[in-house]
Amino acid sequence: xxxxxxxxxxxxxxxxxDSATVLALARRQGYACHALSLDYGxxxxxxLEAARRVAQALGAVEHKVIALDLGAIGGSALTDPAIAxxxxxxxxxxPTYVPARNTVFLSLALGWAEVLGARDLFVGVNxxxxxxxxDCRPEYIAAxxxxxxxxxxxxxxxxxxxxxAPLIDMSKADIVRTxxxxxxxxxxTVSCYAADAQGRACGRCDACRLRARGFAEAGLPDPxxxxxxxxxxxxxxx
Amino acid sequence: xxxxxxxxxxxxxxxxxDSATVLALARRQGYACHALSLDYGxxxxxxLEAARRVAQALGAVEHKVIALDLGAIGGSALTDPAIAxxxxxxxxxxPTYVPARNTVFLSLALGWAEVLGARDLFVGVNxxxxxxxxDCRPEYIAAxxxxxxxxxxxxxxxxxxxxxAPLIDMSKADIVRTxxxxxxxxxxTVSCYAADAQGRACGRCDACRLRARGFAEAGLPDPxxxxxxxxxxxxxxx
Numbered sequence: 001x002x003x004x005x006x007x008x009x010x011x012x013x014x015x016x017x018d019s020a021t022v023l024a025l026a027r028r029q030g031y032a033c034h035a036l037s038l039d040y041g042x043x044x045x046x047x048l049e050a051a052r053r054v055a056q057a058l059g060a061v062e063h064k065v066i067a068l069d070l071g072a073i074g075g076s077a078l079t080d081p082a083i084a085x086x087x088x089x090x091x092x093x094x095p096t097y098v099p100a101r102n103t104v105f106l107s108l109a110l111g112w113a114e115v116l117g118a119r120d121l122f123v124g125v126n127x128x129x130x131x132x133x134x135d136c137r138p139e140y141i142a143a144x145x146x147x148x149x150x151x152x153x154x155x156x157x158x159x160x161x162x163x164x165a166p167l168i169d170m171s172k173a174d175i176v177r178t179x180x181x182x183x184x185x186x187x188x189t190v191s192c193y194a195a196d197a198q199g200r201a202c203g204r205c206d207a208c209r210l211r212a213r214g215f216a217e218a219g220l221p222d223p224x225x226x227x228x229x230x231x232x233x234x235x236x237x238x
Numbered sequence: 239x240x241x242x243x244x245x246x247x248x249x250x251x252x253x254x255x256d257s258a259t260v261l262a263l264a265r266r267q268g269y270a271c272h273a274l275s276l277d278y279g280x281x282x283x284x285x286l287e288a289a290r291r292v293a294q295a296l297g298a299v300e301h302k303v304i305a306l307d308l309g310a311i312g313g314s315a316l317t318d319p320a321i322a323x324x325x326x327x328x329x330x331x332x333p334t335y336v337p338a339r340n341t342v343f344l345s346l347a348l349g350w351a352e353v354l355g356a357r358d359l360f361v362g363v364n365x366x367x368x369x370x371x372x373d374c375r376p377e378y379i380a381a382x383x384x385x386x387x388x389x390x391x392x393x394x395x396x397x398x399x400x401x402x403a404p405l406i407d408m409s410k411a412d413i414v415r416t417x418x419x420x421x422x423x424x425x426x427t428v429s430c431y432a433a434d435a436q437g438r439a440c441g442r443c444d445a446c447r448l449r450a451r452g453f454a455e456a457g458l459p460d461p462x463x464x465x466x467x468x469x470x471x472x473x474x475x476x
Contacts, residue, residue, distance in 0.1 A: 068306045073350045100349030103389045107345045111338030112311045140388040147385055150378040151341045 008032045008118035009164075010109045013063070015050030016191040017211055018124035018167055021179035023058045025166050026122045028182055034116055035060040036109055040098075041071035046199035050190040057188055066108060070098060087204045102135035106144050106163065113161065114152050121148075122164045128171050141165045172214025180220055187223035200227045246270045246356035247402075248347045251301070253288030254429040255449055256362035256405055259417035261296045263404050264360045266420055272354055273298040274347055278336075279309035284437035288428040295426055304346060308336060325442045340373035344382050344401065351399065352390050359386075360402045366409050379403045410452030418458055425461035438465045 009031035013019045026033050035055040037048055048065060055063035102125060109121045125136040134140065141163050148161035155161065167175050179186065191211045192201035201208050203226050215222035247269035251257045264271050273293040275286055286303060293301035340363060347359045363374040372378065379401050386399035393399065405413050417424065429449045430439035439446050441464050453460035 064310055066307050066310045069304050070349070072302055072304045073346070073353055098349070099352035099391070100345050100389055103345040103348060103385065104342065107338050107341040108311070110341060111308070111336070114337040115311055134391055134394040135389045137388070140385075143381075143385045143388050147341065147378075147381045150375070150381045151338055151373045153337070153372055156372040 006032060007120065008034060008061075008113075008116050009120040009122055010034050010036055010113045010116065010118050011060070011122040012105055012109055012124065013037050013051045013055060013060075014124070015047035015052075015054060015189060016124070016207070017172075017179070017186055017189045017214070018126055018175060018191075019051075020054045020058065020184050020186070020189045021175050021182070022122050022124040022164075022166060023054065023060065024179055024182040024184045026120075026164070027059055031120060031122075033058075033060045033122075034112065034118065035063040036105075036112060037063065037065045038070075038105055038108065039065050039067045040101075041069055046190045046192075046195040046197065050188060050199055053188045057185060064112070068104070068108075070101070070104070073099065100135070102133075102140070103144070110148055110151065110161065114154060119154070119159060120162050120164060122166070124167050125165050126167045126172075126175070127169065136168070138165070138168055141168065171217070172210050173217035176214045176218040176220055180218075185223070187225065191224075196227055198225070200225045202227060244270060245358065246272060246299075246351075246354050247358040247360055248272050248274055248351045248354065248356050249298070249360040250343055250347055250362065251275050251289045251293060251298075252362070253285035253290075253292060253427060254362070254445070255410075255417070255424055255427045255452070256364055256413060256429075257289075258292045258296065258422050258424070258427045259413050259420070260360050260362040260402075260404060261292065261298065262417055262420040262422045264358075264402070265297055269358060269360075271296075271298045271360075272350065272356065273301040274343075274350060275301065275303045276308075276343055276346065277303050277305045278339075279307055284428045284430075284433040284435065288426060288437055291426045295423060302350070306342070306346075308339070308342070311337065338373070340371075340378070341382070348386055348389065348399065352392060357392070357397060358400050358402060360404070362405050363403050364405045364410075364413070365407065374406070376403070376406055379406065409455070410448050411455035414452045414456045414458055418456075423461070425463065429462075434465055436463070438463045440465060 009026050011023050011026050011033045013023055013035040023033060023035060037051040039048055052063055106123060113121055127137050145163040149155035190199045191207045193205040193207050194202040201224050212222055247264050249261050249264050249271045251261055251273040261271055261273060275289040277286055290301055344361060351359055365375050383399060383401040387393035428437045429445045431443040431445050432440040439462050450460055
């Protein structure tokens with residue numbers, strides 16, 4: 001095994017389409033991947049089960065789920081039942097934005113990386129489709145990467161961390177094509193903000209619309225499992 | 239009430255001596271203080287009860303405790319029972335360092351601040367006594383403050399966050415003198431890494447030694463409640 005093949009990475013894995021693609025990319029680059037999911041009180045809890053399936057299917061070394069009660073902070077449709085998940089596109093930063101979520105998640109990935117001796121973090125942020133989320137932009141990722149060096153024991157000792165965000169400039173269609181080429185089974189993933197207990201998608205929320213359009217634009221069959229009344233999504237299935 | 243008097247701040251409150259002092263300083267500056275504690279699987283759980291008492295005594299608007307299983311990551315004597323808390327001073331970064339802890343905690347404070355409409359975060363990091371902790375240095379705090387602007391909705395909209403670390407250059411004696419002048423009852427606080435269920439201090443760990451020396455150097459009585467076999471600390475009590 002080459003030295004590269006032994007390098008460890010922490011991969012943030014939500015169980016959605018994007019992070020599954022990132023895990024496949026990190027594996028293809030030869031990283032031993034330690035997948036990290038957060039059980040943060042999200043509405044779409046079927047994601048966590050999907051993350052487990054994806055980690056196994058794509059050959060992660062291990063999959064860790066950390067419990068964190070982000071619902072205590074509130075402020076997002078994803079963690080506060082009193083805030084509705086929009087069924088139509090919204091202007092500006094959408095109500096599904098979870099305040100400081102990526103900073104919290106990357107911080108935990110950083111902490112685990114330090115314990116593991118990993119120097120590489122992978123995250124599936126995307127600045128194209130989710131341009132409304134501030135913590136999905138390249139300048140944010142660059143700032144977090146700089147912070148890593150100052151925040152950690154190994155950073156102080158002179159080592160650098162790299163925060164890989166390989167999807168950041170890709171369209172959803174590009175992401176779907178890339179993952180399909182790497183053998184990702186997107187039928188295992190759950191992107192929907194309002195998935196049911198079986199992980200079936202609503203077909204109407206922002207995440208469902210973007211995902212369905214991605215498959216359509218890529219000219220690939222959409223393997224998403226939709227709820228019986230799955231709305232827009234079902235009509236876009238191949 | 240003046241506009242300043244209405245400004246909200248999120249104050250990270252561990253229940254220890256430093257963060258109690260920070261809360262008193264933030265109150266003195268007129269902030270409406272929202273105190274945040276993390277239940278992160280720390281050994282010294284009596285801290286959380288101390289935080290509740292301190293928040294109340296110092297007039298915080300509210301006190302929130304967020305559960306986060308940092309023990310899942312391990313790597314620190316504070317969260318991993320297999321790693322001993324040192325009873326003698328150590329060289330370099332001590333085993334009580336929790337990987338990326340301040341980044342995780344500040345991220346959560348940032349998320350809550352965004353929900354509350356607060357633009358000020360207060361944290362009791364100190365670069366003098368804990369110079370072994372990378373995430374207690376001024377350059378780290380400055381980097382996190384820059385990140386806040388990029389990470390958040392309000393940052394994107396042009397507003398700045400300020401991360402206040404008023405203790406960063408103070409000795410423990412300075413901190414104790416400052417808090418005493420502000421009326422902090424340090425008998426309510428728990429700093430010990432190995433406090434018992436009643437919050438009584440071991441008198442031997444790093445935190446106990448630093449704290450006892452602070453009171454001694456400040457020439458102030460040490461109100462710490464020590465365990466019956468409280469070792470070094472008890473010998474330094476006034």
